Amino acid sequence: MNRDRPRAARRPSTLSVLLPAILLIAGLLPTAAAADDHRDAVVVFTGATLHPVDRPPIEDGALVVRGTDIAFAGARADLPTDLPADARRIALDGKHLYPGFIHVASELGLIEINSVRGSVDTDEIGEVRSDLRARSAYNADSLLISAARVGGIVAAHVRQSGGMLPGVSTVLRTAGWNWDDATVRAETAMQLQFPTVSSPSNAGDEAGSSARVMLLNEVFDAARSTAAADNAPPPRNRRLAALAPVLDGRLALHVAAYGRWTIGAALDWLEAQALTANAVLISTPAAAAYAERLAALGIPVILDGVLAEPDLRDLPYDDAYTAAARLHEAGVAIAIGNGGSASDARNVPFNAAMAAAFGLPKDVALRSVTLSAAEILGVADRLGSLTAGKEASFLVTDGDPLEIVTRIEQVWIAGAPVDFTTDHQLRLYERYRNRPAPAAP
Amino acid sequence: MNRPRVSIFSVRRAWAGALMIAGALCAGTLAAGSADPVAWHAPPPPEPAVVVVRGATIWTSGPDGQLENADLVVRDGRIVAVGADVAADAPADALTIDGRGKHVTAGIIDPHSHISTAGGVNEATNIVTAEVRIEDVIDAHDIAIYRQLAGGTTVAHIMHGSANSIGGQTAVIKMRWGQDARGLHFKAANPGIKFALGENPKQSNWGVSQLRYPQTRAGVEGSIRDALAAAEDLRRTREQHAAAGRDAIPPRPDLQVDALLEVLDGTRDVHSHSYRADEILMLLDVAADHGFVVKVFQHGLDAYKVADELAAAGSGVSSFSDWWAYKFEVIDAIPHNGAILHERGVLTSFNSDDDELGRRLNLEAAKAVRYGGVAPREALKFMTLNPAIQLGIDDRVGSLEPGKDADFVVWSGDPLSTYSICEWTFIDGRPYFSRARDLENRAAIAEERAQLLAAVRAASGSGGDDAADGDEAETSEAPEAPEASDTQDASYAAEVLP
Numbered sequence: 010m011n012r013d014r015p016r017a018a019r020r021p022s023t024l025s026v027l028l029p030a031i032l033l034i035a036g037l038l039p040t041a042a043a044a045d046d047h048r049d050a051v052v053v054f055t056g057a058t059l060h061p062v063d064r065p066p067i068e069d070g071a072l073v074v075r076g077t078d079i080a081f082a083g084a085r086a087d088l089p090t091d092l093p094a095d096a097r098r099i100a101l102d103g104k105h106l107y108p109g110f111i112h113v114a115s116e117l118g119l120i121e122i123n124s125v126r127g128s129v130d131t132d133e134i135g136e137v138r139s140d141l142r143a144r145s146a147y148n149a150d151s152l153l154i155s156a157a158r159v160g161g162i163v164a165a166h167v168r169q170s171g172g173m174l175p176g177v178s179t180v181l182r183t184a185g186w187n188w189d190d191a192t193v194r195a196e197t198a199m200q201l202q203f204p205t206v207s208s209p210s211n212a213g214d215e216a217g218s219s220a221r222v223m224l225l226n227e228v229f230d231a232a233r234s235t236a237a238a239d240n241a242p243p244p245r246n247r248r249l250a251a252l253a254p255v256l257d258g259r260l261a262l263h264v265a266a267y268g269r270w271t272i273g274a275a276l277d278w279l280e281a282q283a284l285t286a287n288a289v290l291i292s293t294p295a296a297a298a299y300a301e302r303l304a305a306l307g308i309p310v311i312l313d314g315v316l317a318e319p320d321l322r323d324l325p326y327d328d329a330y331t332a333a334a335r336l337h338e339a340g341v342a343i344a345i346g347n348g349g350s351a352s353d354a355r356n357v358p359f360n361a362a363m364a365a366a367f368g369l370p371k372d373v374a375l376r377s378v379t380l381s382a383a384e385i386l387g388v389a390d391r392l393g394s395l396t397a398g399k400e401a402s403f404l405v406t407d408g409d410p411l412e413i414v415t416r417i418e419q420v421w422i423a424g425a426p427v428d429f430t431t432d433h434q435l436r437l438y439e440r441y442r443n444r445p446a447p448a449a450p
Numbered sequence: 451m452n453r454p455r456v457s458i459f460s461v462r463r464a465w466a467g468a469l470m471i472a473g474a475l476c477a478g479t480l481a482a483g484s485a486d487p488v489a490w491h492a493p494p495p496p497e498p499a500v501v502v503v504r505g506a507t508i509w510t511s512g513p514d515g516q517l518e519n520a521d522l523v524v525r526d527g528r529i530v531a532v533g534a535d536v537a538a539d540a541p542a543d544a545l546t547i548d549g550r551g552k553h554v555t556a557g558i559i560d561p562h563s564h565i566s567t568a569g570g571v572n573e574a575t576n577i578v579t580a581e582v583r584i585e586d587v588i589d590a591h592d593i594a595i596y597r598q599l600a601g602g603t604t605v606a607h608i609m610h611g612s613a614n615s616i617g618g619q620t621a622v623i624k625m626r627w628g629q630d631a632r633g634l635h636f637k638a639a640n641p642g643i644k645f646a647l648g649e650n651p652k653q654s655n656w657g658v659s660q661l662r663y664p665q666t667r668a669g670v671e672g673s674i675r676d677a678l679a680a681a682e683d684l685r686r687t688r689e690q691h692a693a694a695g696r697d698a699i700p701p702r703p704d705l706q707v708d709a710l711l712e713v714l715d716g717t718r719d720v721h722s723h724s725y726r727a728d729e730i731l732m733l734l735d736v737a738a739d740h741g742f743v744v745k746v747f748q749h750g751l752d753a754y755k756v757a758d759e760l761a762a763a764g765s766g767v768s769s770f771s772d773w774w775a776y777k778f779e780v781i782d783a784i785p786h787n788g789a790i791l792h793e794r795g796v797l798t799s800f801n802s803d804d805d806e807l808g809r810r811l812n813l814e815a816a817k818a819v820r821y822g823g824v825a826p827r828e829a830l831k832f833m834t835l836n837p838a839i840q841l842g843i844d845d846r847v848g849s850l851e852p853g854k855d856a857d858f859v860v861w862s863g864d865p866l867s868t869y870s871i872c873e874w875t876f877i878d879g880r881p882y883f884s885r886a887r888d889l890e891n892r893a894a895i896a897e898e899r900a901q902l903l904a905a906v907r908a909a910s911g912s913g914g915d916d917a918a919d920g921d922e923a924e925t926s927e928a929p930e931a932p933e934a935s936d937t938q939d940a941s942y943a944a945e946v947l948p
Binding site for chain 1: 593594596597600649654655754755757758759772773774775776777778781782784785786790793805806807809810813816817819820821822826866867868869870871888892895899
């Protein structure tokens with residue numbers, strides 16, 4: 010691996026903007042500085058089977074990376090002829106290239122060790138924290154992010170989950186010097202944790218479905234009033250102001266509803282609030298019970314974990330496994346997650362694989378953890394497929410990456426190779442597999 | 451108790467094709483109002499005299515390795531032949547499965563499970579509770595049994611939790627769905643006892659109001675040494691009493707000590723919850739001092755750091771495949787644990803410790819291939835032969851060899867492939883799970899549910915019995931749907947289902 014290669018900058022740093030000027034002032038041409046700037050470095054991968062996801066697989070393919078982005082993805086025979094002479098060339102005959110996985114609902118970076126309170130930044134106190142942004146708590150050096158990265162996760166939709174309105178989520182790369190550097194889409198969606206409804210008798214019954222739903226209604230009413238007021242006097246209400254882009258459709262609303270009856274109540278609420286157009290449902294496999302309604306409303310579903318037990322005792326044993334297929338057949342757009350767990354993020358593709366084992370077409374399963382996830386998160390212009398103009402965030406494998414036995418041999422994120430040797434777990438593996446046998450007593 | 455009078459899982463029509471044994475199973479049809487609405491449990495399937503799987507890829511987990519285009523023949527619940535063309539003289543009425551394109555493995559064995567414990571997982575009151583027994587709390591109606599059968603799991607080692615350093619006596623069950631608790635018990639297994647080390651017995655993640663000794667790893671060691679020393683003392687007292695003659699007052703019986711003496715005598719195997727290398731070495735030390743061998747370190751996520759020491763002691767490890775970072779003591783857990791242990795000669799298995807994971811353990815074996823490159827056949831043994839050895843049942847199960855129990859699984863494809871599913875699960879030669887049968891029964895189950903709901907509605911005088919006043923605890927912010935009560939099921943179905 011080219012571990013000394015600096016990460017290509019995604020935007021000009023202050024230094025890179027100023028340096029040419031400084032050099033010019035010094036009477037030198039800026040070409041010397043460009044030698045260390047890999048924004049235009051070109052890497053050409055040839056021979057692998059390309060799995061672009063937005064098109065059928067391409068055998069004997071070629072992928073050209075220029076800087077952070079994909080410049081070409083197609084058949085080797087169609088490789089551009091104007092590649093620079095000093096382009097780096099990597100032969101991948103017999104290998105496979107896939108877009109990297111997206112952890113579509115994630116706690117990555119917000120949590121290190123679940124039982125160590127000081128390392129957990131997922132749950133804030135208070136019901137209405139719509140002003141908060143998850144991304145500024147994203148610890149880019151988390152050991153868990155590293156494990157996800159070498160497991161093929163190239164980006165994560167990072168969201169808080171405490172209270173009802175925990176704030177705004179962000180899509181970040183799993184590689185970067187800090188959260189700012191790692192950001193793909195700063196303001197991805199307002200998160201709403203819909204109040205749990207414990208039985209169907211409560212669904213749609215405002216009084217019964219708790220004071221929390223009443224509070225939610227009051228909050229949204231107040232946000233509308235605030236937005237409508239021409240010159241609202243100070244003090245500003247930052248929590249209500251944060252909801253304005255949701256109300257006018259500029260910001261998506263992700264509604265997390267996990268229980269079977271909570272899902273129905275959440276859909277009722279979205280319709281009553283006329284907020285279905287920009288809504289995404291984050292849910293459990295029980296969402297498949299509402300497949301037709303979700304399809305009619307056009308609400309995409311982030312299926313947050315397929316590897317689950319049926320939520321009722323007398324449901325078919327495979328109810329959770331078939332949920333993705335049932336949603337897909339009804340016409341609902343789906344992305345598949347793993348329940349949010351950061352340490353388990355690398356198992357996201359195997360959630361999709363279980364859905365495929367139980368009826369979801371394999372190509373849809375692959376899409377559910379790549380391009381469909383990117384589309385639902387509004388980052389499909391940058392992530393999710395091997396397409397010219399998108400970020401060069403991809404995997405080199407020896408086979409189908411939805412198979413556990415497949416090896417992920419390389420991971421590239423935004424044009425830079427991931428250095429596997431810095432991963433905490435792989436370092437321990439190398440250290441202890443080479444431990445000399447203890448001396449005989 | 452097994453109450454098969456009315457069952458939503460019972461078969462109401464002829465079994466498909468080869469089975470031809472349906473009538474005996476029918477538990478009777480439900481006439482609304484006349485049946486017991488709580489008896490939903492299925493009777494066990496009958497035992498076909500002969501079962502034949504023809505033309506399959508058979509992973510024997512035994513000396514024969516993997517056999518292509520091979521047959522498996524079962525007679526009276528036992529395997530009688532495995533190999534090419536061994537089914538030629540099978541009787542015409544044998545239950546015959548076309549194995550072409552299918553893979554057959556031994557039944558999956560889960561060496562660390564908490565299913566069907568009826569809430570009796572932790573007797574957390576004292577630091578040592580060696581006297582309590584899992585076999586006393588087995589709930590044969592736990593739906594997890596059926597769901598795990600549907601994932602190819604046939605045997606589970608049911609243990610107490612890890613709240614105390616010595617938690618209680620374990621039980622091994624076969625997933626004989628439909629039988630009662632005694633019928634599930636797999637008596638051939640070695641008696642076991644759960645020990646636990648580290649954060650859980652030292653209450654690291656409990657509220658401060660509940661503190662009791664011990665609070666450190668050293669204290670955990672002390673508590674175990676105290677208990678073993680007390681057992682040895684009582685043994686001496688009993689010996690002295692035996693020598694003293696009949697007129698001496700005998701020491702009082704002590705069930706806790708009885709269990710610990712079995713540990714010291716090597717007749718009860720220690721399965722110790724553990725994570726860090728230091729505490730693993732500690733228990734090896736304690737065991738050596740008292741002359742026994744720790745049979746299995748359960749979890750043992752840092753065991754890879756002391757693999758040679760474990761191999762030298764003859765202790766096995768039953769690990770998670772890839773869990774880590776949920777507690778501080780597992781920050782160094784790596785998914786290559788199983789591979790390193792296996793390479794260094796430690797008998798290694800993977801386990802679920804989880805109702806859901808326990809129904810796809812074939813895929814956990816695949817992780818030993820992914821992380822560390824264990825050969826697929828050896829990796830599968832992490833879920834078959836190796837746990838069988840760890841539980842002392844390898845003369846009965848764990849591999850497909852003549853003479854062993856006919857516990858096997860027919861998979862739609864390679865058992866290590868994420869796209870394969872379990873199609874049949876046999877225990878003792880009986881088809882306890884058949885996917886075709888499960889699919890076929892779903893309509894009947896839905897129909898019976900509707901009948902039951904009608905009965906409930908009729909009994910309550912309206913369609914709106916109020917299950918809304920749910921327990922507050924169940925309306926909390928739990929990320930998953932609360933476990934539904936039967937009333938909630940009924941209420942849900944009444945309103946949501948057609």
